[in-house]
Every structure is written in structure tokens, then in C-alpha cells.
Amino acid sequence: xxxxxxxxxxxxxxxxxxxxxxxxxxxxxxxxxxxxxxxxxxxxxxxxxxxxxxxxxxxxxxxxxxxxxxxxxxxxxxxxxxxxxxxxxxxxx
Amino acid sequence: xxxxxxxxxxxxxxxxxxxxxxxxxxxxxxxxxxxxxxxxxxxxxxxxxxxxxxxxxxxxxxxxxxxxxxxxxxxxxxxxxxxxxxxxxxxxxxxxxxxxxxxxxxxxxxxxxxxxxxxxxxxxxxxxxxxxxxxxxxxxxxxxxxxxxxxxxxxxxxxxxxxxxxxxxxxxxxxxxxxxxxxxxxxxxxxxxxxxxxxxxxxxxxxxxxxxxxxxxxxxxxxxxxxxxxxxxxxxxxxxxxxxxxxxxxxxxxxxxxxxxxxxxxxxxxxxxxxxxxxxxxxxxxxxxxxxxxxxxxxxxxxxxxxxxxxxxxxxxxxxxxxxxxxxxxx
Ligand SMILES: [Fe+2]
Ligand SMILES: [Fe+2]
Numbered sequence: 001x002x003x004x005x006x007x008x009x010x011x012x013x014x015x016x017x018x019x020x021x022x023x024x025x026x027x028x029x030x031x032x033x034x035x036x037x038x039x040x041x042x043x044x045x046x047x048x049x050x051x052x053x054x055x056x057x058x059x060x061x062x063x064x065x066x067x068x069x070x071x072x073x074x075x076x077x078x079x080x081x082x083x084x085x086x087x088x089x090x091x092x093x
Numbered sequence: 094x095x096x097x098x099x100x101x102x103x104x105x106x107x108x109x110x111x112x113x114x115x116x117x118x119x120x121x122x123x124x125x126x127x128x129x130x131x132x133x134x135x136x137x138x139x140x141x142x143x144x145x146x147x148x149x150x151x152x153x154x155x156x157x158x159x160x161x162x163x164x165x166x167x168x169x170x171x172x173x174x175x176x177x178x179x180x181x182x183x184x185x186x187x188x189x190x191x192x193x194x195x196x197x198x199x200x201x202x203x204x205x206x207x208x209x210x211x212x213x214x215x216x217x218x219x220x221x222x223x224x225x226x227x228x229x230x231x232x233x234x235x236x237x238x239x240x241x242x243x244x245x246x247x248x249x250x251x252x253x254x255x256x257x258x259x260x261x262x263x264x265x266x267x268x269x270x271x272x273x274x275x276x277x278x279x280x281x282x283x284x285x286x287x288x289x290x291x292x293x294x295x296x297x298x299x300x301x302x303x304x305x306x307x308x309x310x311x312x313x314x315x316x317x318x319x320x321x322x323x324x325x326x327x328x329x330x331x332x333x334x335x336x337x338x339x340x341x342x343x344x345x346x347x348x349x350x351x352x353x354x355x356x357x358x359x360x361x362x363x364x365x366x367x368x369x370x371x372x373x374x375x376x377x378x379x380x381x382x383x384x385x386x387x388x389x390x391x392x393x394x395x396x397x398x399x400x401x402x403x404x405x406x407x408x409x410x411x412x413x414x415x416x417x418x419x420x421x422x423x424x
Binding site: 031064 | 256262263
């Protein structure tokens with residue numbers, strides 16, 4: 001028999017915050033995945049909103065290429081406010 | 094509920110020196126390792142085994158306590174026990190999903206457990222004979238689990254560490270409800286207090302065995318410590334547990350069943366601690382190898398649950414397919 005599909009679970013702790021990945025679970029479809037996520041991941045008021053996403057639907061960056069992927073931002077120090085000199089007399093900016 | 098000092102992991106690994114050194118450097122820098130990162134085969138294998146054993150322990154651990162849900166002495170105790178057993182089921186699920194990130198499937202892990210090939214904590218192969226056993230399990234078995242699990246929250250493998258943080262948040266209630274059961278019994282009649290002492294007599298030594306063999310006999314401790322899967326040795330954790338629980342037993346007016354137990358100024362680097370008597374490791378290995386009182390029962394119960402649930406899994410998939418087809422037709 002086919003294995004029951006895997007889902008990734010995201011929970012928003014309260015309005016105003018983003019949904020955050022909390023783990024995964026197996027369920028036959030999205031409706032059952034939501035119910036299972038409620039039982040498995042929110043037994044103590046962990047949130048007020050749940051997303052479930054089929055694990056197979058996620059495309060992830062390759063950790064082996066993290067260098068090429070993220071390095072280019074490292075040398076662009078002019079993207080940071082501290083790169084610019086503003087005299088103290090100007091006050092907070 | 095808890096991971097025993099890991100049993101029978103094979104940390105051998107066949108990568109080049111340079112690869113292993115680079116990996117070790119990441120570990121030494123306290124970097125977390127995530128599922129898709131390059132890692133030594135021995136690291137992956139050790140974790141699959143340890144997380145799997147831990148997950149199985151949570152699931153099998155539901156059985157000895159589940160045995161008492163219908164016979165809990167009050168509605169309050171029943172609600173608490175039901176919630177605790179449900180938590181243990183949840184712990185098993187968090188852990189299975191952490192293991193799955195390493196490429197092993199849930200079905201493979203389930204098959205190993207049902208075939209009797211996978212290990213789980215030896216403690217769950219002891220029977221729960223009286224209500225006081227439920228108090229003792231919460232107090233000592235969950236207490237030992239907490240000692241073991243708190244350092245695992247800092248384990249080098251990200252998904253395992255994150256699952257352990259969730260689990261540790263939930264364990265404190267387990268231990269407190271158990272100790273409260275013991276308190277109630279010990280403040281009750283003579284017969285109730287005797288029942289509490291009897292449960293402590295039976296669970297004390299198996300609880301100490303939960304930390305696994307002595308360091309000198311624990312072959313994989315060194316590699317697991319180097320990889321920061323493990324942060325303290327079996328004996329260090331066992332000593333912490335004893336030092337914490339002996340005064341708790343005193344408070345209850347109970348005696349731990351160890352005539353050799355005594356305060357020793359020299360322990361814990363001169364801070365003092367309780368020195369325990371000899372542990373019966375023959376018993377430990379007998380139980381680990383399948384000859385405990387309840388080993389056969391536990392696996393039989395898991396098999397029955399799996400087989401009895403087969404139609405539910407099939408029906409859920411069939412229902413999902415039907416629902417999907419209906420949705421396509423409607424579009
Ligand atoms: Fe627990
Ligand atoms: Fe647990």
C-alpha cells in the first residue's frame with residue numbers, strides 16, 4: 001500500500017506574527033493534515049492559524065551551493081546604514 | 094518519553110580525513126547541521142538509530158500508562174493521564190518526523206519496531222501493577238527522561254534539537270503530576286503509603302538503568318560526544334538524577350531500595366552527592382535483549398494496533414482520492 005503523504009506544518013502563534021515551520025506529519029489529504037496538525041502541534045495554545053503544505057511541493061536551495069547563493073551579499077557593505085558617516089550634530093538618523 | 098543511552102549504534106564512517114575534519118570544525122563551532130547538509134555516513138546512521146529508538150520509546154511508552162486510563166481513581170487523574178499519554182504519542186510523532194528528514198521512511202521505522210528489530214527504552218518492558226506505578230513513572234521515568242532530554246535540546250542536528258525543545262516544554266507537567274500522585278498516596282492510609290513504597294522498590298533500579306551502561310562499557314559515547322549528539326555521559330546524567338531524586342523520596346517519607354546508598358563528600362568534584370550501590374546489568378541486558386516481563390506484550394500490542402488500523406489508513410487514502418476527483422470534476 002502507498003505510504004500516506006508527508007506534509008510540512010506552519011503555525012502562527014498569534015495575529016501580527018508570521019507562520020513558522022514547526023515540523024511535519026503524515027496525512028492522506030489536506031483536510032486530514034489540518035486536523036492532525038491541530039492535534040499534534042497545538043495542544044497547548046501554540047497558535048491560532050495553521051498552514052499545511054505537501055512536503056513534495058517545497059523547492060529548497062542547495063546547501064552545497066550556499067556559497068555562490070548567499071556570498072554576493074556579503075561584500076555590499078554600502079547596503080548597511082553604518083556605511084555612511086553623518087556628523088553627530090545632525091542627531092539621530 | 095526518553096532516549097536510553099543509545100544501544101548498538103555504528104558510528105563507523107568512510108569519508109576522507111579532510112571531509113571529516115571540515116565537518117568536525119562545523120560541530121566545534123557549534124553550528125547546527127540541517128538535513129540536506131553534507132554529513133558523515135556514521136553521523137547520519139547514529140542519528141537515524143537514536144532518533145528512531147527515541148520515537149519508538151515514546152510510542153511504546155504509551156502502553157504501560159494507557160493500561161491505567163480506565164482505572165484512574167478520579168476524573169482529575171484520568172484527565173491528566175489521558176493528556177499525558179496523548180503527549181507521549183505527540184512526542185513520538187515529532188521524533189519520527191525528525192528522523193524522516195534523514196531519508197528513512199516512517200514505514201521502514203514502523204516495520205523495524207513491529208519486527209522486533211528496533212530497540213526502545215528497556216523501562217517500558219516492566220508491568221504497571223498498581224496505581225502507584227503511574228505516580229512513580231511520572232516522577233522517576235519522566236524525571237529521568239528530562240535529565241536525558243534537556244541536553245539533547247542542544248544536539249548538533251537541528252531537527253532533533255527542535256523536536257526536543259518542544260518535548261521538554263511538555264515533560265515538566267508529566268513529572269509533576271506523577272510526584273503529586275505519590276504525595277497524595279504518601280499522605281493517605283498506611284496501605285496507600287505501602288503501595289507507593291512498593292512501586293518505588295520496583296521502579297528505582299530500572300529507572301537508573303534508563304541512562305544506559307556505565308561509561309567504561311558504553312562504546313559509542315565518545316564519538317557521539319565529539320559530534321555533539323550527546324553532551325553528557327551516561328554516568329554523569331545518572332548521578333544528576335540520583336542527586337535530584339533521593340531528597341524527593343525523603344520528602345515523601347519513602348526509601349530508595351539501595352542499602353548501599355550513602356552521601357559521599359567526594360562526589361561531583363567535591364560538592365558531594367549520593368553514591369549508589371551496584372546496578373544489576375545482567376537484568377538490564379536481559380530486558381534489552383527481549384526477555385523482560387512485557388517485551389512480547391508490548392510488540393504484540395503495537396502489531397495489533399497497526400493491523401487493526403490498516404483499514405483506516407486505506408480508507409483515508411481512498412477518501413482523499415475520491416475528494417480530489419470530485420474537486421477536479423467540479424472545476
Ligand atoms: Fe513524558
Ligand atoms: Fe515523552
